[in-house]
């Protein structure tokens with residue numbers, strides 16, 4: 001319920017509208033600008049206020065607080081809320097049907113069952129839904145900001161890498177994690193690899209946030225579909241963060257097979273660094 005409410009206010013940009021009214025705004029005014037029926041909006045905001053997201057300063061008057069301000073649309077956490085309340089919640093309705101032993105079509109994912117799209121969500125974004133694709137890219141920046149930037153930076157010895165080492169960030173998304181690493185470790189060069197539209201989006205973000213790294217020639221943007229193509233081969237390290245955790249074993253295997261194939265063609269050595277979540281027992285990984 002909370003996720004659905006968060007997604008709704010993020011989509012309706014309620015926190016943006018409240019920015020100019022630190023003392024609060026009547027829900028009828030918010031209803032006018034968001035197009036959400038007044039009574040429903042009041043109930044949604046009140047539910048969130050009971051969880052300390054927004055304040056109900058007086059009956060039916062709502063204001064931002066330190067939590068709700070994170071939902072302003074320019075903040076990637078707002079995109080993360082939207083993504084969770086949309087793609088994730090929709091898919092979750094099919095979790096049981098997807099994992100129960102007697103399921104009819106064993107190959108279909110929860111996403112595919114819930115939405116009717118047969119492509120994996122990444123290809124769906126790439127081919128059919130630029131708006132959700134952009135939101136997803138930003139959502140990953142939001143996710144990393146509260147969970148993994150520093151653990152990724154300090155969890156691997158990036159600072160000890162030799163000058164001019166090249167790190168390929170596979171399934172980089174917009175490359176925000178590599179950007180963090182590249183800024184902290186000026187001796188490292190980065191190659192970002194993801195699906196073509198994501199890589200185009202990444203170029204814009206890097207131009208905006210790290211133009212000095214682009215101008216110094218320290219980052220390359222190379223599109224790939226790594227289930228069908230080998231990644232670039234001349235890198236010293238291959239880094240994958242939050243990429244294979246939600247893949248089937250055959251697809252995860254497919255990716256590593258493609259990588260191996262590329263490397264066999266260009267005899268060289270390299271290291272892989274994987275940063276991901278697992279629910280398996282450590283002995284089973």
Ligand SMILES: C[S@@+](CC[C@H](N)C(=O)[O-])C[C@H]1O[C@@H](n2cnc3c(N)ncnc32)[C@H](O)[C@@H]1O
Pocket residue numbers: 122140141144170171172173174177193194195198224225226227228240241242243
């Ligand atoms: C969960 S996101 C992780 C992004 C980033 N590494 C991070 O930690 O924020 C997974 C990424 O893998 C990419 N990806 C999925 N399938 C891919 C494929 N077949 N080829 C290339 N990239 C793919 C997606 O486009 C997405 O950007």
